[in-house]
Amino acid sequence: MGLREDLERFREVGEERRQDLEEFIQYGDLSGSDSDRIEIPIKVVDLPEFTYDQLDRGGVGQGQGGTPDVGQPIGEPEPGEADDDGDEAGEPGEEGGEHGHYEMDPEEFAEELDEALGLDLEPKGKEVIEEIEGDFTDVTRTGPNSTLDFERLFKQGLKRKLATDFDEGFVREAMRVAGETPKSVYQWCREKRILVSLSWIDAEWDDIPDDERSRWRSFAEMEREVDRDSAARRLRREGIEQIPFRRDDERYRHPEIEEEKRRNVVVVNIRDVSGSMRETKRELVERTFTPLDWYLQGKYDNAEFVYIAHDADAWEVDREEFFGIRSGGGTRISSAYELAGEILDEAYPWSEWNRYVFAAGDSENSSNDTTENVIPLMEGIDANRHAYVETQPGGTAINATHAEEVERAFDGDDGVVVASVGAPDDVTDAIYQILRSPSAERATTPDAPGP
Template identity: 70%
Template sequence: MGLEDDLERYREVGEERRQDLAEFIQYGDLGQSRPDEVKIPIKIVDLPEFAYDQRDMGGVGQGEGAEEGQPVGEPQPQPGDGDEDGEPGEEGGEHEYYEMDPEEFAQELDEELGLDLEPKGKKVIEEKEGDFTDMTRTGPSSTLDFERLFKKGLKRKLAMDFDREYVREALKVDGMGPSSVFEWARGENIPVSKAWLEEEYADLSSDEKTTWTSMEEMEANVEQSSTAERIRRDGVDSIPFRREDERYRYPEIIEEREKNVVVVNIRDVSGSMREKKRELVERTFTPLDWYLTGKYDHAEFVYIAHDAEAWEVDRDEFFGIRSGGGTRISSAYELAAAILEEEYPWADWNRYVFAAGDSENSSNDTEEQVIPLMEQIPANLHAYVETQPSGNAINATHAEEVERHFRESGDVAVAYVSSPEDVVDAIYTILSTEEEAQ
């Protein structure tokens, strides 16, 4: 086992020591990542190496000023070797990062939470021909499904087949004519036509028409053979094909649909949304953004900040901005509805509308404005995340009102986050609501 093997083993250990996904979401440094690249810290494992002190010019195995064979005593600590008085060091370990794209992140989060969402494609981007699995009554002869035609004809032949010799013997019974034999054959489930009986009866001589004195005598002396026995003995001489049995194969038309998604992130930036609340919003929304980016072919994001009024911001501003104004949550939904209607039609886009705040809202705004707007905006999922690190404030009722109104709805989720420990549960609440809706 050489040095290369050692290095490879240490690299494996390093990857095993990357931060657990749930721990990373709750406590990790999300700011090191980008929208298209998730960077999860790895605790660095120091690689073994040889050290050579060029200042040491003494002989091999002999300390400075010591006679040969003299014990050198206990090694003395040197400056920089460690903290004094045996106290543990306080410096954090050096870190590198395990990098994953949003698709891998979504797969791992599905495993972590026990979910597996299947996005729906909406916008048709291509139509192509698939296998020749569909059928039509007309088409070029090269696409005729002859196997199907043959089976239909064979099935009809078997249904029409009967033992002609046996029926012909019935015509030889004294006193039986075509009409009498036809009635007898119907009772025996023999599919013979009256025209055939008349033709066969006309070919019989006078002596043949009195061969048997009764039907009982004929049946006792003539053995009827089954269709299977006759086919094994004589084969199939002809198959009755009919035009109405003809079917022509043509390719199935497959629509390739692009799975597009727009995520509208709404955040309360009023004066009550202090740093801890803003951090909880970021810890909840950022993994959701990565997850949906990984799940869909094309993902776009709209960020809306609001106090008493709402305005669109970019992602960098969204998590850090703070206002001193009051709160009117409906202003954000009004803006979201306008943007979605103009730029992201429901027929072409999957939609997610996620809002977060401390549940404080102006009087009656939730019941009279926000809830009707949520009902009017078509979306795969609406979600509201309440962030209240110190517990519910007296007037923080927005989340409860939304939850109470949409309790029976399958496309609205409400989650409560009071600390980083609640973040993963909140994400599960949101995504599991989407899974149940599917």
């Protein structure tokens, strides 16, 4: 392998690449990031390079004064001297290596996660922030003359003209067929699809001189001898003054009003902080909820977050408290949904805000609270998606039935997701379940290990 190929190989390995995103979510240190800045560990490999002797001290095999002869023993290196491998002498592990990081904002994080997990979330705008005039595509019945849609008016009049117009001279010649009457002439016109009324024929009949009433022996003879005047020739001859315009046909062009909407989202994070939620469970909640927050913040123009902790009662907390707080009380999950509903109704109306309600816990709840209270409360809170994340590292406990009851109640409802996270390996699958569209299926290949 030549030097150029060797350098390229090192460059492929050594470029500052982000640590695999799924690996970072599952096992990385999330604490070094905040809501607006995400730090992803990167792997750095120094590229090989030649170093030239700037002091012209000689080349290979040329020692300096005091260089031992071949076979002469060498003493122990003095403190601070380098050993045979070029490393400074010293105690192992005294100094830590440098760790590089790649910073990305939530928007870039959302793009990367879309690509990594195959997500296709398309946020919708709700709050109208501006109305602007677009193209003149709408029409109204009134308006200034400058906006009159004359082309439409002309077409409507032309269609009416063609629907009612006929060659009057041709019909008058039909009245000169021997032995015919106004009714027989009218019947012949209907057969020939000539749009003339019987009243018009009656009005014109008496104007035909008696000595001309037998000019033609039959209608067939008359048709052979008389040329019909086409509608196009008549229009060119008579001009547009003969087109019947009507006020009912007048339409005035009006600009289409386009609404610019801001994509607002509020994310309600609910966590069980009762005594059964020990450290490992709390860590799994943080590892799941933190990327969800980053992702939705990156997807929407305006994102706000609400954090609710609960045991038997619920209260609102800030983000720092949310993942670390622990209580010794019991569990009543419905208290959190009651508080969430109050906050959403008061500050985040469904007509203006996209809403996500995410809850997590070990699936333990007070007797009958899930079926009698939580499920009806969830049904009453409009949201893009409800999700419950069950954290049970050692497997589901006998009395941990909340997740199962919620899943059973909302079976077939794409707006409600129940995910299980028993270990860090499960986190990205849970995130995918929560954020995926109903029709999406996560693609996996033998060469691409799952999360």
